[in-house]
Amino acid sequence: MAQTAAGGVQVSKLTRLFPNARALAIAALVITSSMAEAQVVPPAGAQPAGRGGGGGGRGRGGVQVMTLTTTAFADGGAIPTKYTQVGQEISPPLAWTGAPDSTASFVLIVHDPNAATGNGLDDILHWMVWNIPGSSRSLPEAIPAGASVASGARQISVSGPYFRGAAAPATGPAHHYVFELYALDTSIDVPAVGQQPAATRAAVVAAMAGHVRGKAVLVGTFKRSPP
Secondary structure (H helix, E strand, C coil), X not given: CCCECHHHCEHHHHHHHCCCHHHHHHHHHHHHHHHHHHHHCCCCCCCCCCCCCCCCCCCCCCCEECEEECCCCCCCCECCHHHECCCCXXXXXXXXXXXXXXXXXXXXXXXXXXXXXXXXXXXXXXXXXXXXXXXXXXXXXXXXXXXXXXXXXEEEECXXXXXXXXXXXXXXXXXXXXXXXXXXXXXXXXXXXXXXXXXXXXXHHHHHCCCEEEEEEEEEEECCCCC
């Protein structure tokens, strides 16, 4: 009994049309592929799979963009000597807007990505303040040294529990000092003392994972004047 091939064409008929075995195989493959494509065409109005076309969890949404500013310098501008190691080395005043309603606390990380340390993948931490209350929208100028800040926040830098001012050398290009503010939906239970600053920084960053709901960035530049 003759067997039916894909698309209603009998094998015996294909054999007559394509006497060459190789040609017969190619013809059968083309017909089979056409049938397979026809079977996967979605019905009218159906959502295609992938690219958000159905399924998936609700998630928490993306990270909201916030704005971080200071009256001390313009974003991308030079940091005044007053806030550097050459001057008084005090922290600049900071203010921010656009925090999500879900914010429980803020984390501020100030670092110099131009100053590579360790294996070259780390940089110098000039300031990290965490557990800033979620209701806060600013930090005053000249935060005093100490593991705990008046608001209940905690602070460290690469050299201790205080703000470390910019100190790029006079030789070479100016360094970029990046102020990154993160809005979290939780607080972080990491002490400011008890381990090396690098380990504390790593612990805070690890605790932030999965809890960042907003972020703002401010950049200042600095290099010492030639002697």
